[in-house]
Amino acid sequence: MSTRTTAAPATGDRPAKRSGSRRALPPREIALRVCAECGAKRGTKRVGWVEITRDGEVVGYTCPGCPEFDEPIRRMVGKSGAVSFRAVVKGQQRTFPTVEQAREWVAEAREAGRAGHALPDDQLTVQQLADRWLKRRQDETAAGLGVREVTIEGYRSALASPLAVIGNRRASDVTTDDVEGLLVALATKGGKAKRPLSHRSLTYALVTLRQVFAYGVKIHATKANPAADARVPKARKARTAKAGGTTTAATQADKPTWTGAQLVAFRDFVDEHQAGKVAEADPWVRAGMRLTLCGLRRSEVLGLTWSAVDLKRGTVQIRASRVKTGAHGATATEGAKTKHSERTVRVDDMHPGTSKILRELWMAQGRPSGDSLVIVDNLGQAVAPDTYSYRFRALSKAAGLPDLGSIHRVRHSLALMLHSAGVVPNDGASILGHDVATHLSFYLPTNGDSAARGAAAVGAALAAVRL
Incomplete structure (x- = not known):
């Protein structure tokens, strides 16, 4: 049988005082016959009962369902009769439905204290x-x-x-x-x-x-991570009416993109209609849309400064981004999205005349210093991200082109065009500023046309074989 020693000695039948939230020991003649914590009669029971000793003499017992006498745990009984167990360690207390849970918390709290951590805060929502x-x-x-x-x-x-x-x-x-x-x-x-x-x-x-x-x-607020092994339920795909049909579930392949001809049509439309008085009202539009057509993210266009523009070589360096951080048009200028996003884009090679348009914008802005943003309005204020996207969609509609739904789809259009032109994934990813895995997974979706081209290529290759 286990033995425990009281926290403080007592003389005669005077109760031994206990520290913390623990009760005083009952008089010896009572403590020997009942549980010192809950009062349950012991009789001849021995299994699970723990002795309380003082000076080598047994002065009482605690039953299996109660905390041992020297544990910092107290048995509590509510008005409804419900039993709970309150544990106290270093001034912090927690209440548990079972004594086992209370003991587990005490052990964790003591271990955290030895390791120099804060006590477990498992009451956090x-x-x-x-x-x-x-x-x-x-x-x-x-x-x-x-x-x-x-x-x-x-x-x-x-x-x-x-x-x-x-x-x-x-x-x-x-x-x-x-x-x-x-x-x-x-x-x-x-x-x-x-x-x-x-x-x-x-x-x-x-x-x-x-x-x-x-x-x-x-921080010891939870014992384990309940989300670690959780899985997102699989998306249910729509059934097809007949074999060979396509599902209506939205996939990357279903999302709209522009062809090379449509990209050029948009560029020419903006060049033609954002001129003269229209250009004077919003001089940033033509340059901004050109940069978008070169594969820059919206945040990269809006975060571009004149120090990153080389008007002689026709290049722009991507080193920063300006992103929307919340409601009411709040933005923040930060570094490039990822390490792969840091790159030099040869905008004049992609769309001839872009450096000339950028120079005209620089002149219209009064030849600003290097740290000034490229895309600003006539008052010198940074153009809001939403304003930029709204203008892109309005110009797309005016040009009679399919609605891409998002300005980001221009990057997907370029990726598909580069792939169809035989540009290797590494080069395509470098132009758009992401890693090859992202390029292959998200920018080059498979669809029926891809399968048809693949089949034709296999057939042509096999036909060329000479046995």
Whole structure:
């Protein structure tokens, strides 16, 4: 049988005082016959009962369902008769439904103290944990060590719908089943905006939740990461009416792109219609759209400074980006999106005359200094990202071209055009500023036309074989 020693000695039948939240030991003649914590009669029971000793003499017992006498745990009984167990370590306390859970927390708290960590904070809700994690990321970004500010806003947006559902849950209680159930609910019933989330939005939500709960494990707010093994439910594809048909599910191949002829048509339309008085009102439009047609991201066009423009060589250097960080047109200028995004683009080789248009813009702006932004309005104010996109779509419509839905689709159009022209993926990725894996996975989708061209190429190759 296990033995325990009281925290303080007692004389005669005077109770021995206990430290922390633990009760005083009952008089010896009572403590020998009942559990010193709950009062349960011991009788002849011995299994699981723990002795309480003083000066080598047994002065009482605790039963298997109660904390041992020297543990910093106290048995609590509510008004309804419900039993719980309150543990106290270094001034912090937690209440648990079972003594085993209380003991586990005490062990973790003591280990964290020895390691110099903060005590486990397993009372945090998912919302509180997410707020702490976002604050930590913001502090890192402010110090120039973390992700871009726009990325943090992306995290915040990705968490909005999940937090609307489980934000009030205690983070330490969330399980993998809970996370997967959440994803199913968001995919069917909808999220914060009351609309079902797309597969892509669900993926972003899960990836962000994994980071939040990983942070929870790090600060001892959760024991494990319930999102680590969770999976996004597979998107249901529409059935085809007959064999050989195509599904109506949205894929990369279904999204619109422009052909090379349409890209040239857009360039010529802008050159023709953004001239004279129209150009004087918004002189940035023609140069901006030319840069977009050269494969620059919107953020790269808007973050371009005159120091990065070589008017003689007809090149621009991508070293910065200006991104939308929230509502009301707020933006932030940061470094290039990725290491692969840092590049020199030969804009005059891609669209002859671009350097001439850039020079005209520079002259119209009064020959600004090198750190000045290229894309500004007549008042010298930076053009808002939404304004830039709206102008692109308006010009596309006026030119009679298909609506791409997003200015970013110009980059996809260029990628497909380069691939069709026989440009190797490495060169195509270098022009657009991303790695080859991204280029192949997201910018070169497969479709029926690709399969047909592949089959024709195989047939031609086999026909050329001479046995």
